[in-house]
Amino acid sequence: xxxxxxxxxxxxxxxxxxxxxxxxxxxxxxxxxxxxxxxxxxxxxxxxxxxxxxxxxxxxxxxxxxxxxxxxxxxxxxxxxxxxxxxxxxxxxxxxxxxxxxxxxxxxxxxxxxxxxxxxxxxxxxxxxxxxxxxxxxxxxxxxxxxxxxxxxxxxxxxxxxxxxxxxxxxxxxxxxxxxxxxxxxxxxx
Amino acid sequence: xxxxxxxxxxxxxxxxxxxxxxxxxxxxxxxxxxxxxxxxxxxxxxxxxxxxxxxxxxxxxxxxxxxxxxxxxxxxxxxxxxxxxxxxxxxxxxxxxxxxxxxxxxxxxxxxxxxxxxxxxxxxxxxxxxxxxxxxxxxxxxxxxxxxxxxxxxxxxxxxxxxxxxxxxxxxxxxxxxxxxxxxxxxxxx
DNA sequence: ACCTGAACACCGTTCAAGT
DNA sequence: ACCTGAACACCGTTCAAGT
Numbered sequence: 001x002x003x004x005x006x007x008x009x010x011x012x013x014x015x016x017x018x019x020x021x022x023x024x025x026x027x028x029x030x031x032x033x034x035x036x037x038x039x040x041x042x043x044x045x046x047x048x049x050x051x052x053x054x055x056x057x058x059x060x061x062x063x064x065x066x067x068x069x070x071x072x073x074x075x076x077x078x079x080x081x082x083x084x085x086x087x088x089x090x091x092x093x094x095x096x097x098x099x100x101x102x103x104x105x106x107x108x109x110x111x112x113x114x115x116x117x118x119x120x121x122x123x124x125x126x127x128x129x130x131x132x133x134x135x136x137x138x139x140x141x142x143x144x145x146x147x148x149x150x151x152x153x154x155x156x157x158x159x160x161x162x163x164x165x166x167x168x169x170x171x172x173x174x175x176x177x178x179x180x181x182x183x184x185x186x187x188x189x190x
Numbered sequence: 191x192x193x194x195x196x197x198x199x200x201x202x203x204x205x206x207x208x209x210x211x212x213x214x215x216x217x218x219x220x221x222x223x224x225x226x227x228x229x230x231x232x233x234x235x236x237x238x239x240x241x242x243x244x245x246x247x248x249x250x251x252x253x254x255x256x257x258x259x260x261x262x263x264x265x266x267x268x269x270x271x272x273x274x275x276x277x278x279x280x281x282x283x284x285x286x287x288x289x290x291x292x293x294x295x296x297x298x299x300x301x302x303x304x305x306x307x308x309x310x311x312x313x314x315x316x317x318x319x320x321x322x323x324x325x326x327x328x329x330x331x332x333x334x335x336x337x338x339x340x341x342x343x344x345x346x347x348x349x350x351x352x353x354x355x356x357x358x359x360x361x362x363x364x365x366x367x368x369x370x371x372x373x374x375x376x377x378x379x380x
Numbered sequence: 381a382c383c384t385g386a387a388c389a390c391c392g393t394t395c396a397a398g399t
Numbered sequence: 400a401c402c403t404g405a406a407c408a409c410c411g412t413t414c415a416a417g418t
Contacts, residue, residue, distance in 0.1 A: 001313040009401085011245055023303060024217075024303070024304055025215075025217065025300065025301065027214075027215065027217040027218055028217055028299040028301070028304055030390095030391075030392095031391075031392065032390085032392090033390070040402070040403090041402070041403055041404085042391085042392080042393090042400090043393080043394080043395090043402075043403060043404080043405095044401075044403070046392095046393070046394080047400085047401060047402070048401095051393080052390085052392065052393085053381090077303065085206075100302075102300065104301065105358075107300045108328060108358075109303075109354050109355065109357060109358035110215065110292065110296065110297045110300045110354060110357070111214075111215065111218070111300075112357055112358050112360075113213060113214070113290065114214055114218055123358060124358070124359075127355065127358060127359075132407050138324065143330070149356060150367065150370075150371045151307075153355070153364070153367065153368060153370065153371070154348075154352075154368055154371040154372060156351075156355065156377070157348065157351040157352045157354070157355040158344075158347065158348040158351050158352075158367050158372075159351070160354060160355060161346075161347040161348050161349070161350040161351020161352070161354065162344075162347045162348075162351065164296060164299050164347070164350060164351065164354065165299065165317065165343070165346065165347040165350060167299060167300070167302055168295075168299035168302050168313060168317060169314075169317075170299075170302075174343070177340065177343065178343060178344055178347050180340075181340045181341065181343070182344060182348075185344070185375055185376065187377070187379055199382085220409095220410075220411095221410075221411065221412090222409085222410070222411090230382090230383070230384090231383070231384055231385085232410090232411080232412090233383075233384060233385080233386095233412085233413080233414090234382075234383050236411095236412070236413080236414095237381085237382060238382095239381070241411085241412080242411065242412085336395070
């Protein structure tokens, strides 16, 4: 009765804003367009959030939180560490499959210098979480701690780059091809 | 007498616009700011270029052309193919060293869906040129044609991703670290 | 040939006013 | 409690007018 995911206005705004930001970035997040998608006027958004910066911070924080949950679920679901590593790129693939969108935080990494501080922080959290998750998995798979960190960062960077390149070509097969090459090289393993 | 690089107004505009776009993207390229940097009014930009879209297309085309020249020079300078591959990330590093800017086309790959068609084309040309250069070098280094293409794409994607991640942390040492990991993996070799 | 001020429609934002 | 219209300063763009 209380844990129902009753979609509040705030939630609707956050969800719509996330989709727009994954396709157009922070700069491309237009409040009049967003409001229209939610069915209210732009001025009404200011009842829910004090500014675009705060709205975007909430979006990025929620995105980072969801991503942490997805990674935790993947760890449980995949079972062994090797499977986790092989399946890690799935999340990134899903964005591309969803109207050629990309990871919110990849877009925002490009826009980094123009981002409000709170949004920058959330982008950092997202990246750090991903690297930490990979690091844990790599160590569980037998990597030495120091190597695990280097490798974790390399995986995150390489997969992000593959997603960006695939978006530029609007070609999800290219993403799969790149991930396949990474695998063949042994990048997605300890 | 005639080949002097006499800096025309058009050139000054293109150079300033390139720097802005590498830091803020196409969307973040503000014509009033750009005009101020050049020492004219925003309206005057329209004497040199019919629109922001055309200006950005000229910027991206010039960027792709310069990049091709830089790669050609690297090939001559480095000598053997193995050295070319090791030094390939240098160009990307230079952008980061230049006020944490990134490759124009990485930023624009993120913004891809919001780009005017002529700008999209130039972004494609840039990526294709890089992959083709890498492919040639990889084959010269002994890779089989089919493997060379896959590998060339993987290098381009991975290095782009490293640049993006390093920008997000404003940490050029992270870029070097990532490239080092790629090298250790054998990514930057045939 | 090159530049400009004034004007237009659009965007983030505010605010007084509605229910 | 939640929403809105009207207004502000800013942006891309146009254009008639300046030199």
